[in-house]
Amino acid sequence: MTAPTTLSQDELKTLVGQAALHYVVPGEIVGVGTGSTVNKFIDALATIKDSIRGAVSSSEASTARLQALGIPVFDANEVERLSVYIDGADEIDGAGYMVKGGGAALTREKIVAALAERFVCIADESKLVPALGAFPLPVEVIPMAAAQIVRRFAAMGGQATLRCKDGQPLVTDNGQHILDVRGLSIAEPLAFESQVNQWPGVVTVGVFAHQKAHVCLLGTAQGVRTLQF
Template sequence: MPAPAASPAGGRWCPASGRARLRGPGRTGRGARAGRAGGAWIIPSVNQAGDCRVTQDELKALVGQAALRYVEPGGIVGVGTGSTVNKFIEALAAMKDQVRGAVSSSVASTERLKAIGIPVFDANEVEELAVYIDGADEIDGGGHMIKGGGAALTREKIVAAQSRRFVCIADESKLVPVLGNFPVPVEVIPMAAARITRQFAAMGGQARLRLKDGVPIVTDNGQHLLDVSGLKIAQPLAFESEVNQWPGVVTVGVFAHQKASVCLLGTPSGVRTLDF
């Protein structure tokens, strides 16, 4: 294989595609900082084997790092939940002395934030946040999302609702034309689960109780989760409004009322910024 050409920022490009070439897993952290060239963010490193493929994990790290520029120095940042947000939290460690603290959307993120020395405030202690940074299971071209694959949807929606700006960070696999391929998570009061399952069946959806080791998952709020497949959500706002008013629904994992303002989408050629 011919040696890759150097990019303007010192990175290297796949000859055929012009894509940034990345090192293998683990090389995007220390010693491999993202740079900017020709409007696209790249990782200035190259796989020794000449492999142009980029792992999903590397794309998550790329957008986690890119999200730092939305964090206001001296402010309190809203922090979501999930594997992409974990990359953001890792990146945030580098500027932990520049933020007052965070409002977190889950016990898991709270633990990670505290572990790197960032104070975590209760949502009730903070009136408004400038920015909320979180991942998504799916995002459409209008910034509407499905969220809750990590069971944190209710607290995520609460923190998103008190934030002026929602910055979604995701790898490119999450961008879809219409929401619904990913089963929609719905947090429910356990005694209402069977009736809500029937209500989804009436609209063509199959709801399944989320289990772990054969027992229902219990959320941070002490409730259960349904995952609903078979839906195509062409009108996310109407869908969210409808399902959220069913008795026993705590939160539906469609984020249309709290949609993204910006999405940083990780692609092999860099971070694409989508404004909504």
């Protein structure tokens, strides 16, 4: 009898990164997210780069990786629509609603996702949750509004902290800051996203409900599970 093989989280990411190639439309430009799972997708995309026009990228990091592998990167303003946007998530629920922004790229991710007809989320099975809220919610904010946004989250039971890197506030690709909010219960993702989006100084909230996933390729011990929403 053969013992079951246990795949590492890294191997599960590779698996879903490769599986996502199935959703890439030949001859077109593909929307590309950010993160360690997307890096696996970019590596896989490089193997079929001659069959696509290029990519619209959601971060400086993904742009650098795409270009290093010889994949042309287009500005989002040059593109009217994309067939597909492929990205990871920090959490995804059974309806395709997600929390994103662990890699601080949430604003550009939402912008590129909004150009796409289909959002394909690639994730290992640890990301599938019954309800959003365990992962600290990333929110990109204009620095001068940070303190009042922290107070607004406190009023709804959340503890917001400024994300730092090397002892300094992290600065996003857009020159702004990130708050990570713990202790929230996000029972109604659509309403929550709309509410927080209206607060002055919020650039982007990391709940992706209006730009939810249509498909999730989930890496599991049994292989890639496809969830349709």
